[in-house]
Amino acid sequence: MEPAPNAAAVIEIRGLNTRFGDAVVHENVSLAVRRGEIFALVGASGCGKSTLLRETIVLQQPQSGSIRVFGLEVVGMSDEDALPLRRRWGVMFERGALFSSLTVTENVGMVLHEHTPLGQHLIDELAAVKIALTGLPPDAGPKYPSELSGGMRKRAALARALALDPELLLLDEPTAGLDPLSASGIDELVHQLRDALGLTIMMVTHDLDLLWRSADRVAVLGDGRILGTGSMTELSASGQPQIREYFHGPRGRAAREQAWMQK
Numbered sequence: 716m717e718p719a720p721n722a723a724a725v726i727e728i729r730g731l732n733t734r735f736g737d738a739v740v741h742e743n744v745s746l747a748v749r750r751g752e753i754f755a756l757v758g759a760s761g762c763g764k765s766t767l768l769r770e771t772i773v774l775q776q777p778q779s780g781s782i783r784v785f786g787l788e789v790v791g792m793s794d795e796d797a798l799p800l801r802r803r804w805g806v807m808f809e810r811g812a813l814f815s816s817l818t819v820t821e822n823v824g825m826v827l828h829e830h831t832p833l834g835q836h837l838i839d840e841l842a843a844v845k846i847a848l849t850g851l852p853p854d855a856g857p858k859y860p861s862e863l864s865g866g867m868r869k870r871a872a873l874a875r876a877l878a879l880d881p882e883l884l885l886l887d888e889p890t891a892g893l894d895p896l897s898a899s900g901i902d903e904l905v906h907q908l909r910d911a912l913g914l915t916i917m918m919v920t921h922d923l924d925l926l927w928r929s930a931d932r933v934a935v936l937g938d939g940r941i942l943g944t945g946s947m948t949e950l951s952a953s954g955q956p957q958i959r960e961y962f963h964g965p966r967g968r969a970a971r972e973q974a975w976m977q978k
Contacts, residue, residue, distance in 0.1 A: 722749040724783075725883055725915045726771060731780035733766060740766055741777065742939040753909055753916045753929050757961065758936035764919040765809070767936070768887055771917070772806055773797040784883070802830055804883040805876030809891055812872065813860040819846060819871045820856040826878035845874040850904060866897030870904070877908075884908070886918035890925055902928045923962075935961060 726748040733741040740763040748754040756764045769775040771782055773789050782789050784800060792800075813822050823842040827833055833841070846856055849870040860868055869889060876884060889905065890898035902925050909916055920926065926933055927947050934944040937957045943950055951962045 722751055724748060725750050725785060726917060727781070727783040728767075728771075729781040729783075731767075731770070731777050731782065733763065733770065733777040739939045741780075744780070744936070744939070744941055746934050746941055746944060748915060748917050749932075750915050751909070751913065752931040753905065753918070755926055755930040755933045756917070756919050756936060757921065757926065757933055758942075759961075760921075762936045763939065764936055765887055768885055768917070768919050772801070772804065772885060802879050803881055804885060805879065805881035806885045807869070807872045807876045807887065807889060809888040813868065813875070815860050818857050818859055819851070819863070819874070822860075822871065823875045823878050826875055830879055842874075842878070845877045846871070848877060848908070849874045850900070864897070866893050866900060869893065869897075869901060873904070873908075877912075880912075882913075882915065884914050884916045886916065886920075888920055888922075889918060890920065890922045895924075898922060898924065899928075901925070905929050 724747040726746075728747070729745045731741050731744040733739075744767070756767065758764055766775060770777050771784060771789070773792055773794070777790060780790065785803060787800065789797065789800070813819075814825070817825065820839060820842045823845050824838045827838045827841060831838075843853065843856060847853070851867060851870050851874065855863065855867060855871065860871065863871060873889075886905070890901050893901065905916060905918070905925070906929050908914055918925075918930075930947060932944060933947060933950055935942045935950065935958050943953055943955055943958050945953075947962075950958055953959060953962075
């Protein structure tokens with residue numbers, strides 16, 4: 716279910732500027748992610764999408780500008796002050812960032828150990844619930860990440876991101892490296908989780924199929940700035956050259972046609 720157009724913003728970014736030495740990554744970037752929507756950030760490799768995500772979750776600081784999450788300014792925020800916010804969001808990193816020496820159950824349970832006073836038995840039960848939510852079979856829990864397929868590792872990382880019942884879910888390239896069938900399963904899962912849990916989701920992706928199937932709104936980042944924001948239908952009709960190049964190449968046309976066939 717799509718959010719109302721006037722829904723409150725969970726993330727508000729205003730006038731953001733980021734530089735690495737002489738390289739300009741973000742220049743006066745502004746965007747807002749509304750409560751209850753699936754919002755995607757796209758653009759060419761190296762354009763600063765993942766950097767923006769890291770700045771939003773206080774893993775990196777910009778040179779200037781404002782990032783407000785749940786109404787709180789996070790630019791300049793210390794790790795200690797960010798801790799209460801980190802309990803309200805879950806993050807799935809591009810490569811999963813699962814601990815290879817821990818089982819899937821232990822990876823999910825580690826978050827509960829760190830942030831709650833719950834006992835081991837209850838932690839294991841809650842971990843099993845989160846694992847099931849992502850569509851993994853029960854026998855995935857005792858397995859190590861190396862024993863899982865790429866798609867299953869993505870789901871395990873997603874289960875860990877859901878461990879604390881977050882309000883906000885941030886996904887960095889959730890379908891990267893997956894075969895088409897596994898990627899399609901993640902597309903469906905993202906939608907199901909948003910609808911079932913009432914999540915707000917912000918994701919960074921190159922996956923045009925995922926954008927057409929799941930995103931309510933998309934922002935295109937290029938040349939350090941936001942080139943356009945809107946639905947996939949709106950952006951695919953844009954006359955802006957860089958947006959047209961991104962959405963009207965062979966892969967973009969194929970993804971659009973496939974999405975229209977499924978409607």
